[in-house]
Amino acid sequence: MYEQALIKIQCKIMGLDRELKQYVNELITGNTDLNDDQLTSIINSTTRELSVYDYILKLIINNQEVN
Numbered sequence: 001m002y003e004q005a006l007i008k009i010q011c012k013i014m015g016l017d018r019e020l021k022q023y024v025n026e027l028i029t030g031n032t033d034l035n036d037d038q039l040t041s042i043i044n045s046t047t048r049e050l051s052v053y054d055y056i057l058k059l060i061i062n063n064q065e066v067n
Contacts, residue, residue, distance in 0.1 A: 002064045009057045016050045 023046060026032040027039045034042070 002060060005060050006057070006064075009053055009060060013050065013053050013057065016046055016053065020046045020050065 020043065023039055023043045026034070027036065027043065032039060
């Protein structure tokens with residue numbers, strides 16, 4: 001069960017990391033239909049979501065080490 005949760009969280013983190021890099025690249029290059037404020041909001045939201053999943057991953061790893 002831990003392995004399954006660990007894999008799902010790691011996949012989610014990798015996906016969010018790719019999204020974040022894409023949004024930052026769009027913001028820097030200006031190659032987007034969104035304005036800077038919209039992209040900045042998306043980047044901030046994605047960063048917060050990434051932090052939550054990082055924390056969940058740490059909890060899973062810590063719980064696995066205890067058991």
